Amino acid sequence: MTIIFSIFIFSFGLVLGSFYNVVGSRLPKGESIMSPPSHCENCHHQLSAWELIPVISYIFLCGACRKCKRKYGVFHPIMELLTAVLFVIAYLCFDFSTELLIAWLFISLFTIIVVSDICYMIIQDKILVAFGIPLTFLRVLTPLEPWWDMLVGGLFGFGLFLLIAIMSKGGMGGGDIKLYLIIGLVLGFKLTFISIILAAFIGLFVAIVTRTKKGQPLPFAPSIAVGSLLSYFYGSELFNLYLRLLL
Ligand SMILES: [Zn+2]
Incomplete structure:
Protein backbone atom coordinates (compact mmCIF):
# COMPACT_ATOMS: atom_id res chain seq x y z
CA MET A 1 0.00 0.00 0.00
CA THR A 2 2.85 2.38 0.83
CA ILE A 3 3.88 2.56 -2.83
CA ILE A 4 0.34 3.40 -3.98
CA PHE A 5 -0.03 6.10 -1.33
CA SER A 6 3.43 7.43 -2.28
CA ILE A 7 2.44 7.76 -5.95
CA PHE A 8 -0.79 9.48 -4.99
CA ILE A 9 1.00 11.86 -2.60
CA PHE A 10 3.66 12.57 -5.23
CA SER A 11 0.97 13.68 -7.72
CA PHE A 12 -0.77 15.70 -5.01
CA GLY A 13 2.61 17.36 -4.20
CA LEU A 14 3.19 18.21 -7.89
CA VAL A 15 -0.19 19.93 -8.19
CA LEU A 16 0.24 21.83 -4.92
CA GLY A 17 3.83 22.72 -5.89
CA SER A 18 2.51 24.18 -9.13
CA PHE A 19 -0.05 26.23 -7.17
CA TYR A 20 2.65 27.43 -4.73
CA ASN A 21 4.75 28.62 -7.68
CA VAL A 22 1.81 30.76 -8.77
CA VAL A 23 1.28 32.08 -5.21
CA GLY A 24 4.99 32.83 -4.69
CA SER A 25 5.41 34.58 -8.02
CA ARG A 26 2.08 36.49 -8.16
CA LEU A 27 1.21 37.61 -4.61
CA PRO A 28 4.31 39.81 -4.12
CA LYS A 29 3.34 41.70 -7.32
CA GLY A 30 -0.13 42.31 -5.87
CA GLU A 31 -1.72 40.09 -8.55
CA SER A 32 -4.64 37.74 -7.99
CA ILE A 33 -3.85 34.03 -7.66
CA MET A 34 -6.94 33.04 -9.68
CA SER A 35 -7.05 35.46 -12.60
CA PRO A 36 -5.77 35.88 -15.19
CA PRO A 37 -5.40 32.11 -15.81
CA SER A 38 -1.82 30.86 -16.30
CA HIS A 39 -0.38 32.27 -19.51
CA CYS A 40 2.89 32.78 -21.35
CA GLU A 41 4.53 35.97 -20.07
CA ASN A 42 5.84 36.67 -23.57
CA CYS A 43 2.92 36.15 -26.02
CA HIS A 44 0.06 35.92 -23.44
CA HIS A 45 -1.03 32.57 -24.91
CA GLN A 46 -3.41 31.10 -22.30
CA LEU A 47 -2.30 27.62 -21.22
CA SER A 48 -4.78 24.82 -21.97
CA ALA A 49 -5.58 22.09 -19.43
CA TRP A 50 -2.86 19.65 -20.50
CA GLU A 51 -0.25 22.43 -20.64
CA LEU A 52 -0.94 23.01 -16.94
CA ILE A 53 0.05 19.47 -15.91
CA PRO A 54 3.12 20.09 -13.75
CA VAL A 55 6.52 18.84 -14.96
CA ILE A 56 5.03 16.47 -17.58
CA SER A 57 3.85 19.29 -19.87
CA TYR A 58 7.23 20.95 -19.36
CA ILE A 59 8.99 17.81 -20.61
CA PHE A 60 6.64 17.37 -23.61
CA LEU A 61 6.95 21.00 -24.65
CA CYS A 62 10.74 20.90 -24.14
CA GLY A 63 10.41 23.76 -21.68
CA ALA A 64 9.07 26.25 -24.22
CA CYS A 65 5.78 28.06 -24.96
CA ARG A 66 3.71 26.11 -27.53
CA LYS A 67 2.90 29.28 -29.49
CA CYS A 68 5.95 31.57 -29.39
CA LYS A 69 8.55 28.88 -28.47
CA ARG A 70 9.99 31.13 -25.78
CA LYS A 71 11.89 29.05 -23.16
CA TYR A 72 10.28 28.94 -19.69
CA GLY A 73 13.34 28.19 -17.58
CA VAL A 74 13.72 25.23 -15.27
CA PHE A 75 13.20 26.96 -11.89
CA HIS A 76 9.45 26.42 -11.49
CA PRO A 77 9.39 22.74 -12.59
CA ILE A 78 12.26 22.07 -10.15
CA MET A 79 10.25 23.66 -7.32
CA GLU A 80 7.22 21.50 -8.29
CA LEU A 81 9.34 18.34 -8.26
CA LEU A 82 10.96 19.28 -4.93
CA THR A 83 7.55 19.83 -3.33
CA ALA A 84 6.37 16.41 -4.53
CA VAL A 85 9.54 14.59 -3.41
CA LEU A 86 9.48 16.27 0.02
CA PHE A 87 5.78 15.43 0.48
CA VAL A 88 6.62 11.75 -0.10
CA ILE A 89 9.65 11.86 2.23
CA ALA A 90 7.41 13.35 4.94
CA TYR A 91 4.85 10.57 4.44
CA LEU A 92 7.57 7.89 4.66
CA CYS A 93 8.88 9.51 7.88
CA PHE A 94 5.60 10.15 9.70
CA ASP A 95 2.92 7.95 8.04
CA PHE A 96 -0.61 9.44 8.31
CA SER A 97 -0.45 11.52 11.50
CA THR A 98 -0.76 15.08 12.80
CA GLU A 99 3.01 15.35 12.38
CA LEU A 100 2.55 14.65 8.65
CA LEU A 101 0.21 17.66 8.44
CA ILE A 102 2.85 19.78 10.18
CA ALA A 103 5.49 18.50 7.75
CA TRP A 104 3.36 19.26 4.68
CA LEU A 105 2.53 22.77 5.92
CA PHE A 106 6.21 23.34 6.74
CA ILE A 107 7.26 22.23 3.22
CA SER A 108 4.49 24.33 1.63
CA LEU A 109 5.57 27.45 3.55
CA PHE A 110 9.15 27.00 2.34
CA THR A 111 8.16 26.38 -1.29
CA ILE A 112 6.22 29.65 -1.48
CA ILE A 113 8.80 31.82 0.28
CA VAL A 114 11.73 30.33 -1.67
CA VAL A 115 9.91 31.28 -4.91
CA SER A 116 9.07 34.81 -3.71
CA ASP A 117 12.50 35.36 -2.15
CA ILE A 118 14.37 34.22 -5.29
CA CYS A 119 12.05 36.18 -7.64
CA TYR A 120 11.62 39.40 -5.61
CA MET A 121 13.76 39.13 -2.44
CA ILE A 122 10.53 39.29 -0.43
CA ILE A 123 9.09 37.08 2.32
CA GLN A 124 5.48 38.22 2.70
CA ASP A 125 3.91 38.66 6.13
CA LYS A 126 0.57 37.26 4.95
CA ILE A 127 2.27 34.00 3.94
CA LEU A 128 4.04 33.79 7.32
CA VAL A 129 0.74 34.40 9.15
CA ALA A 130 -1.25 32.00 6.91
CA PHE A 131 1.14 29.15 7.73
CA GLY A 132 2.36 30.26 11.19
CA ILE A 133 -1.09 30.06 12.81
CA PRO A 134 -2.01 26.47 11.76
CA LEU A 135 1.57 25.29 12.41
CA THR A 136 1.52 26.69 15.96
CA PHE A 137 -1.92 25.19 16.57
CA LEU A 138 -0.85 21.74 15.34
CA ARG A 139 2.38 21.91 17.35
CA VAL A 140 0.31 22.55 20.49
CA LEU A 141 -1.82 19.49 19.59
CA THR A 142 1.29 17.37 18.92
CA PRO A 143 3.75 18.77 21.46
CA LEU A 144 7.50 18.36 21.40
CA GLU A 145 9.20 16.61 24.32
CA PRO A 146 9.09 18.56 26.72
CA TRP A 147 6.12 20.72 25.59
CA TRP A 148 7.83 24.07 26.35
CA ASP A 149 10.59 23.22 23.86
CA MET A 150 8.50 24.96 21.14
CA LEU A 151 8.62 28.23 23.11
CA VAL A 152 12.37 27.95 23.72
CA GLY A 153 12.95 27.16 20.03
CA GLY A 154 10.77 30.04 18.85
CA LEU A 155 12.37 32.59 21.20
CA PHE A 156 15.85 31.35 20.33
CA GLY A 157 15.33 31.49 16.54
CA PHE A 158 13.60 34.87 16.65
CA GLY A 159 16.04 36.37 19.20
CA LEU A 160 19.20 35.23 17.46
CA PHE A 161 18.12 36.55 14.06
CA LEU A 162 16.94 39.82 15.59
CA LEU A 163 20.37 40.17 17.19
CA ILE A 164 22.11 39.46 13.86
CA ALA A 165 19.86 42.03 12.15
CA ILE A 166 20.68 44.69 14.76
CA MET A 167 24.41 43.93 14.75
CA SER A 168 24.65 43.81 10.94
CA LYS A 169 22.54 47.01 10.71
CA GLY A 170 19.82 45.58 8.48
CA GLY A 171 21.95 42.89 6.80
CA MET A 172 19.26 40.37 7.73
CA THR A 192 16.47 24.97 15.35
CA PHE A 193 20.08 25.32 16.45
CA ILE A 194 21.16 22.65 13.91
CA SER A 195 19.07 24.31 11.17
CA ILE A 196 20.79 27.67 11.76
CA ILE A 197 24.25 26.10 11.50
CA LEU A 198 23.24 24.26 8.30
CA ALA A 199 21.62 27.40 6.82
CA ALA A 200 24.75 29.45 7.58
CA PHE A 201 27.03 26.93 5.85
CA ILE A 202 24.68 26.58 2.85
CA GLY A 203 24.36 30.39 2.59
CA LEU A 204 28.14 30.77 2.66
CA PHE A 205 28.52 28.06 0.01
CA VAL A 206 25.91 29.75 -2.22
CA ALA A 207 27.59 33.14 -1.76
CA ILE A 208 30.95 31.65 -2.81
CA VAL A 209 29.56 29.71 -5.79
CA THR A 210 27.53 32.67 -7.08
CA ARG A 211 30.46 35.04 -6.33
CA THR A 212 28.27 37.37 -4.31
CA LYS A 213 30.26 40.43 -3.21
CA LYS A 214 30.25 41.64 0.40
CA GLY A 215 27.21 43.85 1.03
CA GLN A 216 25.44 42.63 -2.10
CA PRO A 217 21.97 41.30 -1.23
CA LEU A 218 21.47 37.53 -1.51
CA PRO A 219 18.16 35.74 -0.90
CA PHE A 220 18.68 33.78 2.31
CA ALA A 221 15.33 31.93 2.40
CA PRO A 222 16.54 29.05 0.15
CA SER A 223 19.42 28.33 2.56
CA ILE A 224 17.06 28.58 5.55
CA ALA A 225 14.61 26.22 3.82
CA VAL A 226 17.23 23.57 3.02
CA GLY A 227 18.82 23.87 6.49
CA SER A 228 15.47 23.64 8.30
CA LEU A 229 14.10 20.71 6.29
CA LEU A 230 17.39 18.78 6.63
CA SER A 231 17.29 19.43 10.37
CA TYR A 232 13.58 18.50 10.60
CA PHE A 233 13.97 15.15 8.82
CA TYR A 234 17.55 14.17 9.74
CA GLY A 235 18.63 16.60 12.51
CA SER A 236 18.93 14.04 15.29
CA GLU A 237 20.98 11.70 13.06
CA LEU A 238 23.23 14.60 12.00
CA PHE A 239 23.67 15.63 15.63
CA ASN A 240 24.63 12.09 16.71
CA LEU A 241 27.05 11.81 13.78
CA TYR A 242 28.64 15.10 14.81
CA LEU A 243 29.01 13.92 18.42
CA ARG A 244 30.57 10.65 17.25
CA LEU A 245 33.09 12.59 15.15
CA LEU A 246 33.95 14.77 18.16
CA LEU A 247 34.32 11.99 20.74
ZN1 LIG B 1 4.42 32.37 -25.58
Whole structure:
Protein backbone atom coordinates (compact mmCIF):
# COMPACT_ATOMS: atom_id res chain seq x y z
CA MET A 1 0.00 0.00 0.00
CA THR A 2 2.85 2.38 0.83
CA ILE A 3 3.88 2.56 -2.83
CA ILE A 4 0.34 3.40 -3.98
CA PHE A 5 -0.03 6.10 -1.33
CA SER A 6 3.43 7.43 -2.28
CA ILE A 7 2.44 7.76 -5.95
CA PHE A 8 -0.79 9.48 -4.99
CA ILE A 9 1.00 11.86 -2.60
CA PHE A 10 3.66 12.57 -5.23
CA SER A 11 0.97 13.68 -7.72
CA PHE A 12 -0.77 15.70 -5.01
CA GLY A 13 2.61 17.36 -4.20
CA LEU A 14 3.19 18.21 -7.89
CA VAL A 15 -0.19 19.93 -8.19
CA LEU A 16 0.24 21.83 -4.92
CA GLY A 17 3.83 22.72 -5.89
CA SER A 18 2.51 24.18 -9.13
CA PHE A 19 -0.05 26.23 -7.17
CA TYR A 20 2.65 27.43 -4.73
CA ASN A 21 4.75 28.62 -7.68
CA VAL A 22 1.81 30.76 -8.77
CA VAL A 23 1.28 32.08 -5.21
CA GLY A 24 4.99 32.83 -4.69
CA SER A 25 5.41 34.58 -8.02
CA ARG A 26 2.08 36.49 -8.16
CA LEU A 27 1.21 37.61 -4.61
CA PRO A 28 4.31 39.81 -4.12
CA LYS A 29 3.34 41.70 -7.32
CA GLY A 30 -0.13 42.31 -5.87
CA GLU A 31 -1.72 40.09 -8.55
CA SER A 32 -4.64 37.74 -7.99
CA ILE A 33 -3.85 34.03 -7.66
CA MET A 34 -6.94 33.04 -9.68
CA SER A 35 -7.05 35.46 -12.60
CA PRO A 36 -5.77 35.88 -15.19
CA PRO A 37 -5.40 32.11 -15.81
CA SER A 38 -1.82 30.86 -16.30
CA HIS A 39 -0.38 32.27 -19.51
CA CYS A 40 2.89 32.78 -21.35
CA GLU A 41 4.53 35.97 -20.07
CA ASN A 42 5.84 36.67 -23.57
CA CYS A 43 2.92 36.15 -26.02
CA HIS A 44 0.06 35.92 -23.44
CA HIS A 45 -1.03 32.57 -24.91
CA GLN A 46 -3.41 31.10 -22.30
CA LEU A 47 -2.30 27.62 -21.22
CA SER A 48 -4.78 24.82 -21.97
CA ALA A 49 -5.58 22.09 -19.43
CA TRP A 50 -2.86 19.65 -20.50
CA GLU A 51 -0.25 22.43 -20.64
CA LEU A 52 -0.94 23.01 -16.94
CA ILE A 53 0.05 19.47 -15.91
CA PRO A 54 3.12 20.09 -13.75
CA VAL A 55 6.52 18.84 -14.96
CA ILE A 56 5.03 16.47 -17.58
CA SER A 57 3.85 19.29 -19.87
CA TYR A 58 7.23 20.95 -19.36
CA ILE A 59 8.99 17.81 -20.61
CA PHE A 60 6.64 17.37 -23.61
CA LEU A 61 6.95 21.00 -24.65
CA CYS A 62 10.74 20.90 -24.14
CA GLY A 63 10.41 23.76 -21.68
CA ALA A 64 9.07 26.25 -24.22
CA CYS A 65 5.78 28.06 -24.96
CA ARG A 66 3.71 26.11 -27.53
CA LYS A 67 2.90 29.28 -29.49
CA CYS A 68 5.95 31.57 -29.39
CA LYS A 69 8.55 28.88 -28.47
CA ARG A 70 9.99 31.13 -25.78
CA LYS A 71 11.89 29.05 -23.16
CA TYR A 72 10.28 28.94 -19.69
CA GLY A 73 13.34 28.19 -17.58
CA VAL A 74 13.72 25.23 -15.27
CA PHE A 75 13.20 26.96 -11.89
CA HIS A 76 9.45 26.42 -11.49
CA PRO A 77 9.39 22.74 -12.59
CA ILE A 78 12.26 22.07 -10.15
CA MET A 79 10.25 23.66 -7.32
CA GLU A 80 7.22 21.50 -8.29
CA LEU A 81 9.34 18.34 -8.26
CA LEU A 82 10.96 19.28 -4.93
CA THR A 83 7.55 19.83 -3.33
CA ALA A 84 6.37 16.41 -4.53
CA VAL A 85 9.54 14.59 -3.41
CA LEU A 86 9.48 16.27 0.02
CA PHE A 87 5.78 15.43 0.48
CA VAL A 88 6.62 11.75 -0.10
CA ILE A 89 9.65 11.86 2.23
CA ALA A 90 7.41 13.35 4.94
CA TYR A 91 4.85 10.57 4.44
CA LEU A 92 7.57 7.89 4.66
CA CYS A 93 8.88 9.51 7.88
CA PHE A 94 5.60 10.15 9.70
CA ASP A 95 2.92 7.95 8.04
CA PHE A 96 -0.61 9.44 8.31
CA SER A 97 -0.45 11.52 11.50
CA THR A 98 -0.76 15.08 12.80
CA GLU A 99 3.01 15.35 12.38
CA LEU A 100 2.55 14.65 8.65
CA LEU A 101 0.21 17.66 8.44
CA ILE A 102 2.85 19.78 10.18
CA ALA A 103 5.49 18.50 7.75
CA TRP A 104 3.36 19.26 4.68
CA LEU A 105 2.53 22.77 5.92
CA PHE A 106 6.21 23.34 6.74
CA ILE A 107 7.26 22.23 3.22
CA SER A 108 4.49 24.33 1.63
CA LEU A 109 5.57 27.45 3.55
CA PHE A 110 9.15 27.00 2.34
CA THR A 111 8.16 26.38 -1.29
CA ILE A 112 6.22 29.65 -1.48
CA ILE A 113 8.80 31.82 0.28
CA VAL A 114 11.73 30.33 -1.67
CA VAL A 115 9.91 31.28 -4.91
CA SER A 116 9.07 34.81 -3.71
CA ASP A 117 12.50 35.36 -2.15
CA ILE A 118 14.37 34.22 -5.29
CA CYS A 119 12.05 36.18 -7.64
CA TYR A 120 11.62 39.40 -5.61
CA MET A 121 13.76 39.13 -2.44
CA ILE A 122 10.53 39.29 -0.43
CA ILE A 123 9.09 37.08 2.32
CA GLN A 124 5.48 38.22 2.70
CA ASP A 125 3.91 38.66 6.13
CA LYS A 126 0.57 37.26 4.95
CA ILE A 127 2.27 34.00 3.94
CA LEU A 128 4.04 33.79 7.32
CA VAL A 129 0.74 34.40 9.15
CA ALA A 130 -1.25 32.00 6.91
CA PHE A 131 1.14 29.15 7.73
CA GLY A 132 2.36 30.26 11.19
CA ILE A 133 -1.09 30.06 12.81
CA PRO A 134 -2.01 26.47 11.76
CA LEU A 135 1.57 25.29 12.41
CA THR A 136 1.52 26.69 15.96
CA PHE A 137 -1.92 25.19 16.57
CA LEU A 138 -0.85 21.74 15.34
CA ARG A 139 2.38 21.91 17.35
CA VAL A 140 0.31 22.55 20.49
CA LEU A 141 -1.82 19.49 19.59
CA THR A 142 1.29 17.37 18.92
CA PRO A 143 3.75 18.77 21.46
CA LEU A 144 7.50 18.36 21.40
CA GLU A 145 9.20 16.61 24.32
CA PRO A 146 9.09 18.56 26.72
CA TRP A 147 6.12 20.72 25.59
CA TRP A 148 7.83 24.07 26.35
CA ASP A 149 10.59 23.22 23.86
CA MET A 150 8.50 24.96 21.14
CA LEU A 151 8.62 28.23 23.11
CA VAL A 152 12.37 27.95 23.72
CA GLY A 153 12.95 27.16 20.03
CA GLY A 154 10.77 30.04 18.85
CA LEU A 155 12.37 32.59 21.20
CA PHE A 156 15.85 31.35 20.33
CA GLY A 157 15.33 31.49 16.54
CA PHE A 158 13.60 34.87 16.65
CA GLY A 159 16.04 36.37 19.20
CA LEU A 160 19.20 35.23 17.46
CA PHE A 161 18.12 36.55 14.06
CA LEU A 162 16.94 39.82 15.59
CA LEU A 163 20.37 40.17 17.19
CA ILE A 164 22.11 39.46 13.86
CA ALA A 165 19.86 42.03 12.15
CA ILE A 166 20.68 44.69 14.76
CA MET A 167 24.41 43.93 14.75
CA SER A 168 24.65 43.81 10.94
CA LYS A 169 22.54 47.01 10.71
CA GLY A 170 19.82 45.58 8.48
CA GLY A 171 21.95 42.89 6.80
CA MET A 172 19.26 40.37 7.73
CA GLY A 173 15.74 40.91 6.40
CA GLY A 174 12.72 41.25 8.71
CA GLY A 175 11.08 38.31 6.90
CA ASP A 176 13.96 36.01 7.87
CA ILE A 177 13.58 37.00 11.56
CA LYS A 178 9.82 36.29 11.62
CA LEU A 179 10.34 33.10 9.62
CA TYR A 180 12.72 31.80 12.31
CA LEU A 181 10.07 32.33 14.97
CA ILE A 182 7.87 29.81 13.10
CA ILE A 183 10.78 27.43 12.47
CA GLY A 184 11.68 27.53 16.18
CA LEU A 185 8.09 26.75 17.23
CA VAL A 186 7.94 23.77 14.87
CA LEU A 187 11.42 22.33 15.51
CA GLY A 188 12.20 23.12 19.16
CA PHE A 189 15.58 24.29 20.43
CA LYS A 190 18.01 21.56 19.33
CA LEU A 191 16.78 21.17 15.75
CA THR A 192 16.47 24.97 15.35
CA PHE A 193 20.08 25.32 16.45
CA ILE A 194 21.16 22.65 13.91
CA SER A 195 19.07 24.31 11.17
CA ILE A 196 20.79 27.67 11.76
CA ILE A 197 24.25 26.10 11.50
CA LEU A 198 23.24 24.26 8.30
CA ALA A 199 21.62 27.40 6.82
CA ALA A 200 24.75 29.45 7.58
CA PHE A 201 27.03 26.93 5.85
CA ILE A 202 24.68 26.58 2.85
CA GLY A 203 24.36 30.39 2.59
CA LEU A 204 28.14 30.77 2.66
CA PHE A 205 28.52 28.06 0.01
CA VAL A 206 25.91 29.75 -2.22
CA ALA A 207 27.59 33.14 -1.76
CA ILE A 208 30.95 31.65 -2.81
CA VAL A 209 29.56 29.71 -5.79
CA THR A 210 27.53 32.67 -7.08
CA ARG A 211 30.46 35.04 -6.33
CA THR A 212 28.27 37.37 -4.31
CA LYS A 213 30.26 40.43 -3.21
CA LYS A 214 30.25 41.64 0.40
CA GLY A 215 27.21 43.85 1.03
CA GLN A 216 25.44 42.63 -2.10
CA PRO A 217 21.97 41.30 -1.23
CA LEU A 218 21.47 37.53 -1.51
CA PRO A 219 18.16 35.74 -0.90
CA PHE A 220 18.68 33.78 2.31
CA ALA A 221 15.33 31.93 2.40
CA PRO A 222 16.54 29.05 0.15
CA SER A 223 19.42 28.33 2.56
CA ILE A 224 17.06 28.58 5.55
CA ALA A 225 14.61 26.22 3.82
CA VAL A 226 17.23 23.57 3.02
CA GLY A 227 18.82 23.87 6.49
CA SER A 228 15.47 23.64 8.30
CA LEU A 229 14.10 20.71 6.29
CA LEU A 230 17.39 18.78 6.63
CA SER A 231 17.29 19.43 10.37
CA TYR A 232 13.58 18.50 10.60
CA PHE A 233 13.97 15.15 8.82
CA TYR A 234 17.55 14.17 9.74
CA GLY A 235 18.63 16.60 12.51
CA SER A 236 18.93 14.04 15.29
CA GLU A 237 20.98 11.70 13.06
CA LEU A 238 23.23 14.60 12.00
CA PHE A 239 23.67 15.63 15.63
CA ASN A 240 24.63 12.09 16.71
CA LEU A 241 27.05 11.81 13.78
CA TYR A 242 28.64 15.10 14.81
CA LEU A 243 29.01 13.92 18.42
CA ARG A 244 30.57 10.65 17.25
CA LEU A 245 33.09 12.59 15.15
CA LEU A 246 33.95 14.77 18.16
CA LEU A 247 34.32 11.99 20.74
ZN1 LIG B 1 4.42 32.37 -25.58
